Amino acid sequence: MSNLISTFHFTGGALALPTQFPPHFLPFSAYSHTKSIVSFRRTNLSARIWSLRSAMECVEDSSNKQKAVDLDVSIREEYVSVSKLLKEFTAIPTIDKAWIFNHDSEVSRAMFLIGQPNILSNKRRKYFLSSHIFHKSDSSVSFHWNPFPIEMNGVSAMVPSPSGSKLLVIRNPDGESPTHFEIWGPSEVEREFSIARSIHGSVYTDGWFEGISWNEDETCVAYVAEEPDPPKPTFNIFGYKKEGTTDKDSGSWKGQGDWEEDWGETYAGKKLPSLFVIDITSGEVAPVVGVGRELSVGQVVWAPPIDGQQYLVFVGWASNKRKLGIKYCYNRPCALYAVKAPSKLETSATGSDAAEDSHIVHLTQNISSAFFPRFSPDGKFLVFLSSKSSVDSGAHSATDSLHKIEWPSGGKLGPTLKIIDVVPVVMCPEDGGFPGLYPSKFLTRPWLSDGHTMVLSSIWGSTLAILTVDVFSRQVSRISPNPSNSSWDILGLDGDHIIAVSSSPIDIPEIKYGRLIGNTWSWMDAVTPTTKCSEQQVSSSLASLQFDIMKIPVKDASENLPKGATKPIEAIYVSSKSKKSDSRDPLIVILHGGPHSVSLSSFSKSSAFLASLGYSLLIVNYRGSLGFGEEALQSLPGKIGSQDVNDVLTAIDHSIDKGLADPSKIAVLGGSHGGFLTTHLIGQAPDKFAAAAARNPVCNIALMVGTSDIPDWCFFEAYGNDGKSMFTDSPSAEQLSLLYSKSPVSHISKVKTPTLFLLGAQDLRVPVSNGIQYARALKEKGVETKVIVFPNDVHAIERPQSDFESFLNIGVWFKKYCS
Secondary structure (H helix, E strand, O other), rough: OOOOHHHHEEEEEEOOOOOOOOHHHHHHHHHHOOOOOHHHHHHHHHHHHHHHHHHHHHHHHHHHHHHEEEEHHHHHHHHHHHHHHHHHHOOOOEEEEEEOOOOOEEEEEEEEEEEEEOOOOOEEEEEEEEEEEEEEOOEEEEEEOOOOOEOOOOOOOEEEEEEEEEEEEOOOOOOOOEEEEEEOOOEEEEEEEEEEEOOOOOOOOOOOOOOEEEOOOOOOOEEEEOOOOOOOOOOEOEEEOOOOOOOOOEEEOOOOOOOOOOOOOOOOOOOOOOEEEEEEEOEEEEOOOOOOEEEEEEEEEEEEEEEEEEEEEHHHHHHHOOOOOOOOOOOOOOEEEEOOOOOOOOOOOHHHHHHHOOOOEEOOOOOOOOEEEEOOOOOEEEEEEEOOOOOHHOOOOOOOOEEEEEEEOOOOOOOOOOOEEEEEEOOOOOOOOOOOOOOOOOOOOOEEEOOOOOEEEEEEEEEEEEEEEEEEOOEEOOOOOOOOOOOOEEEEEEEEEEEEEEEEEOOOEEEEEEEEOOOOOEEEEEOOOHHOOOOOHHHHHHHHHHEEEEEEEEOOOOOOHHHHHHOOOEEEEEEEOOOOOOOOOOOOEEOOOOOOOOOOOOOOHHHHHHHHHHOEEEEEEEOOOOOOHHHHHHHOOOOOOOOHHHHHHHHHHHHHHHHOOOOOEEEEEEEHHHHHHHHHHHHHHHOOOEEEEEEEEOOOHHOOOOOOOOOHHHHHHHHHHHHHHHHHOOOOHHOOOOHHOHHHHHHHHHHOOOOOEEEOOOOOOOOOOHHHHHHHHHHOOOEEEEEEEEOOOOOOOOOOOHHHHHHHHHHHHHHHHOO
């Protein structure tokens, strides 16, 4: 059973419901050493006691069995009821990507990539949904949808060509099979190619190292794939077999060879992303020479030619040093590089031609971080994003900045190109003002028709907003509706026409169409098949809810803090529209991880499901969250376990004072650093919470520092700014003591809250030992504890079956203790 799930249910320190006996009904052996003066009377009395005990035990045993049966039936019914609702929420599709092509005055085409979990197969369905967009004389539009979507089984990536006339489909294999490239035309698959593992491994389609880029004439594609593994040593009955031998026989076997570090969480076995180009006519694949094994590469784009020479621009991370986990970690130094594109595609290049082509140019020597390179439509400048605030401070994520480089049209490309600041890091935003840049992606072509205005999505407080950035004037404007507590994300852009998606905690994602009329953006609803909830219960549940974003003053604003760290925090409050005069719904406090992340006012299936069970939600963005300026963010490192905990308690007390929560019915839920806060809260405020649930929580930093793919995180968050320089893989006893003191486990003696743990056994970020150790300690104390370990899940626990079982158990657990 590949989906076997290990479950340990600790109830009062036991694996099952025990039968409790009062002292006078203990088994007879408990009295074996009782002294008596008269042996006969002792024997007679013992017989009476035994007879009485046996009779009473039979009555109590029957009673306990009946209670156990009743309880078992009740629990089963609860699981059935809750799982039915959860299944309906799980089935809601997501709108992942969109492309818009061939805009003219009357009609354009759009393609949407839709995702939907398939719980039975434990995979995620992907399918295309296409539409023609008709532009009417009154400036409105109408979407004419194809009647059915097209499912894309086994597809790793789909990338349309610039004109939209071709579609590249990549299928990464399982095991040692080749990678498949398909070129689709309007009505057929025009070409198929298989790329052997001896040329490269799987193509990166992860959104970070990923770089799949068509050239302008649509004849070649540059992309990033795993470098072939070096040959492993071979052994046979005579001992060592000569390296490089291809002979296969039953008397030999492959050894493991030298261990090489990978890039950590979600990149297990991914060690060296490298650069390749494929000719889509011939299928010839060539590695881009000159980069070498010193760099891991990603995010490649084709550059405008210089004196007829074609270049590729890519992001590079040092590979020849200690590799630390890179997923969600923007504090890894990176830079932009340029290299000549292969003029002839061959599987290898040798001699003087290879030496000439091997020269790479470091374009961003004067800045510690550069990624998401994008060329302007006229090819005159290159813009890029920088996380220099993260790299320079040590925070895994922080406020970004935007920069540009003037791209030469002639002469020699060198490292002396000047970097020009476009949008600087915002330290302390004005009230309601632009908080700084926090984008998670750029469109492939992010430009309006003027050629110098970018469109992007960025975190703005507790919302996601669509912004424009004029690269010439450096003006940043919010173009999604404002004021609005909903979140907006850009999906596609063609000229001055935008396809976006809008959602809120109580509204499923809806496609929006925006167009620039004069200097004003006009937004229209696009009625789509994905907008309609197929299940009536989901629709009625969401219709009964409301939400608001609350601003909550912090309690330590008078301390010696920068101005940005004294401003109110935000919390998203979701509740029922119906008011109950005699009671309040139980409250779930939901805490994001990071800590330098954010909970957005976008639709979350899991949160909406919990709200539909009858809970109010308090989703807290404590200081240190993204979207509120750099001063607020940098106020947390060195104070984890205190400042963030106090912010959450302040938000809870604020809700109680406002009459929004019943203090006797509060639960807390968080994952990763949110799990760190969850387990801290039940230790520091043991009488505050009726129940808790933690997904892959950080419970013991002193344990995590020796097992995580990001041990530097432990030092930075515990010590603050000094932690970056103090980081070592061999911490001292004094350092381990401080890490322990910052951890939830240091407060475990006070915990009494029933706690559910959901753990991914393949988690490299917060290894499963962290949660297991804490859960065992709670069991030892007699605290009711339940642990579910998902053997094939990583840090996110997002495989469809695992995600479903996680929130099913969370829903039942909270109903048990908070009803």
